[in-house]
Amino acid sequence: MRSLDELLKESSTLHGHSCAGQILGVRMAILGCREVGIDEPKVCKKLIVCVEMDRCATDAIQAVTGCSLGKRTLKFLDYGKMAATFINSDTREAVRILARDDARALAPAYCPDAANPREAQKRAYGSMPDAVLFSIRQVKPVIAEENMPGFRGQRVDCDSCGEGINFRREIHIAGETLCIPCADSRRSLPKTKPPVLLIVGYKKVGKTRLLESLITELCSRGHRVGCIKHHHSEAPVLVDVPGTDTWRFRKAGAKSVALVTPTHVASFHDTPEPTSLDEVLENLTSVDIVLGEGFHTEMHPKIEVVSDQEPNRLCRKDQNLIALIKQAEGDEVIATFAPDSIRPLADFIEVKILAKPRPACQPQRGRESESHQTAMARKSI
Numbered sequence: 001m002r003s004l005d006e007l008l009k010e011s012s013t014l015h016g017h018s019c020a021g022q023i024l025g026v027r028m029a030i031l032g033c034r035e036v037g038i039d040e041p042k043v044c045k046k047l048i049v050c051v052e053m054d055r056c057a058t059d060a061i062q063a064v065t066g067c068s069l070g071k072r073t074l075k076f077l078d079y080g081k082m083a084a085t086f087i088n089s090d091t092r093e094a095v096r097i098l099a100r101d102d103a104r105a106l107a108p109a110y111c112p113d114a115a116n117p118r119e120a121q122k123r124a125y126g127s128m129p130d131a132v133l134f135s136i137r138q139v140k141p142v143i144a145e146e147n148m149p150g151f152r153g154q155r156v157d158c159d160s161c162g163e164g165i166n167f168r169r170e171i172h173i174a175g176e177t178l179c180i181p182c183a184d185s186r187r188s189l190p191k192t193k194p195p196v197l198l199i200v201g202y203k204k205v206g207k208t209r210l211l212e213s214l215i216t217e218l219c220s221r222g223h224r225v226g227c228i229k230h231h232h233s234e235a236p237v238l239v240d241v242p243g244t245d246t247w248r249f250r251k252a253g254a255k256s257v258a259l260v261t262p263t264h265v266a267s268f269h270d271t272p273e274p275t276s277l278d279e280v281l282e283n284l285t286s287v288d289i290v291l292g293e294g295f296h297t298e299m300h301p302k303i304e305v306v307s308d309q310e311p312n313r314l315c316r317k318d319q320n321l322i323a324l325i326k327q328a329e330g331d332e333v334i335a336t337f338a339p340d341s342i343r344p345l346a347d348f349i350e351v352k353i354l355a356k357p358r359p360a361c362q363p364q365r366g367r368e369s370e371s372h373q374t375a376m377a378r379k380s381i
Helices: 004-015 020-035 056-065 103-110 117-127 180-188 207-220 245-251 277-281 342-352 367-379
Strands: 047-051 074-076 083-088 094-099 134-138 171-173 176-178 196-200 225-229 256-260 265-269 289-293 302-305 321-325 335-337
Touching: 004 020, 004 056, 020 047, 020 056, 020 083, 020 094, 020 117, 020 134, 047 056, 056 074, 056 083, 103 117, 171 180, 176 180, 196 207, 207 225, 207 289, 207 342, 245 256, 245 265, 321 342, 335 342
Parallel strands: 047 074, 196 289, 196 302, 225 289, 302 321, 321 335
Antiparallel strands: 047 083, 083 094, 094 134, 171 176, 256 265
């Protein structure tokens, strides 16, 4: 290894000026190479350096070692720390060298006659012992195959921008292959809650049967449907199979357990207090509509299922009530559908909830005429 003065002169020429950071970087490179058994780094192809800052010292390290981004032997880790790891890829020896924070404060003691603090720092960094200037730690290098010099990987295209991606830098999100900028953009998009439609009514009036048919119909039209069931009992509900691993984990005391398979994800959570519908909706952002059974006190659009055996109405005065499901005809002022009129009901939901435009041949109607239209549809079934 050449002398400190010689290496500093070469480094300053590359960097454009001489500064304390240059001295720090040159000394760091000399020490790092020595620690991993490399004497002449510029003629050695087995040195890899990972720098943790984009400051003057990085240029100095590059000048001394000959490592560079183009050769894939210089790795930039944007940690904001005055540190670098030197790796001998042949022997797998590695050392991380960190500039000590207290070294700057010690500079005046080493150069009391310096003209100013900056000059004192430059002169002190050139004479301080390694143990005073640096913290030195042996580490185990972990460099992925695709990050090694000479790696040849398959080039893939980003499904969003169409640009080519090298060195396995692609990211897979929801079945798409994305480059890092497109993936970051996708992640930064605000999560929007899907529209919610609540199917409400008293017990045993046919809410679940209606929901089953409605889910099937909406899915057949290409809509992604989420569903939430409201359970009134405060008693613990058994939603996991006794004896399975996840059941055993919860029984052992875990408050949250997740089961992940290649095609499904199931999670189980204990909550200290009742969970609101809006909190549940935070996790349902990949669907087009959420159908809920129950939640009749929530401020979302509702369709009430009415039974001939139950004359009372659960949401008669609710301003969010948009339709009724009932068998008997009556003078209703809102849209009314027979329990088996699933297709007309799905048409209604597409317009009212999913904001799907009406067919061009169908005129816009108010609530009263819409109710009449639905009644006519019922008679034709």
